[in-house]
Amino acid sequence: MDKKRFHDKVAVITGAARGIGFACAERFISEGARVALIDIDEKGADAARKLGSGAVFLKCDVGERAQIESAIARFPKTHADVDILVNNAAVPCRGDILALTEEDFLHALKVNLLGAFHFSQLCARQMMQRACEGNPPGTIINIGSINSVLAMPEATAYCASKGALLQLTRASALALAPYGIRVNAVGPGSVATERNTESLGRVSARTPLGRFGTPEEIAGVVAFLASPDAAYITGEIIYVDGGRLVLNYTAR
Numbered sequence: 001m002d003k004k005r006f007h008d009k010v011a012v013i014t015g016a017a018r019g020i021g022f023a024c025a026e027r028f029i030s031e032g033a034r035v036a037l038i039d040i041d042e043k044g045a046d047a048a049r050k051l052g053s054g055a056v057f058l059k060c061d062v063g064e065r066a067q068i069e070s071a072i073a074r075f076p077k078t079h080a081d082v083d084i085l086v087n088n089a090a091v092p093c094r095g096d097i098l099a100l101t102e103e104d105f106l107h108a109l110k111v112n113l114l115g116a117f118h119f120s121q122l123c124a125r126q127m128m129q130r131a132c133e134g135n136p137p138g139t140i141i142n143i144g145s146i147n148s149v150l151a152m153p154e155a156t157a158y159c160a161s162k163g164a165l166l167q168l169t170r171a172s173a174l175a176l177a178p179y180g181i182r183v184n185a186v187g188p189g190s191v192a193t194e195r196n197t198e199s200l201g202r203v204s205a206r207t208p209l210g211r212f213g214t215p216e217e218i219a220g221v222v223a224f225l226a227s228p229d230a231a232y233i234t235g236e237i238i239y240v241d242g243g244r245l246v247l248n249y250t251a252r
């Protein structure tokens, strides 16, 4: 594998203080990119320090457009021209249709869906302009979920937000295709991160590969979609779920 596929590229990753977002940041840095880590949690500063001088941290709530605009305006010159945007930040949000409050529902939509909309729109305008000036087109990757298509009653708002994110991916891909800008999504299954507190028994009972995925396994597919190897892929979602979505019975 060419270790420096992203030499001289700038990747912006939301929700990168930990988990899958951090693994993506680590992967892009290891392949030569400069990376801007965006997170509401100031621990993102430590995460960026761990990654070395190519990484910067900007504190930002992706649910607030003004904060995104301010974060983008604060990108150092080295990180100002965004080639790769990964919309990863999300909140889980528990509650079924009977219990869910409007406030919780809106919060999930704001972070998980509107955040991706705002970041994509602001970065895509810049990518479009740069593409029109003859630069290589940028690319956007949204982190969906198997819950983009699989429903869970106790995660109604999360499922609604991730389902809509899939359609945002497809519609944005069509709008940006004339500029060569590709928009895709990755849909993880159960991944071992701090936020996933499910037991291995529960996960392996419904996962043919019989284990959690790792954040690095998600990051590898994100990197593939951002790379020239995926130059003819747009409007697509790749599920990285250990076979979960094709399962029609209990695995074990």
Ligand SMILES: NC(=O)c1ccc[n+]([C@@H]2O[C@H](COP(=O)([O-])OP(=O)(O)OC[C@H]3O[C@@H](n4cnc5c(N)ncnc54)[C@H](O)[C@@H]3O)[C@@H](O)[C@H]2O)c1
Binding pocket: 014, 015, 016, 017, 018, 019, 020, 021, 038, 039, 040, 041, 060, 061, 062, 063, 087, 088, 089, 090, 091, 111, 143, 144, 145, 146, 187, 188, 189, 190, 191, 192, 193, 194, 195, 196
């Ligand atoms: N872990 C899984 O099993 C799993 C499964 C399917 C999909 N996903 C998706 O993968 C992505 C990452 O998941 P994870 O498990 O690494 O989650 P995580 O909770 O470990 O990390 C999410 C990060 O997003 C940040 N964040 C939350 N709200 C924010 C906001 N308003 N503004 C900016 N940053 C914010 C958090 O501070 C955190 O650093 C999410 O989109 C999630 O829905 C995860």
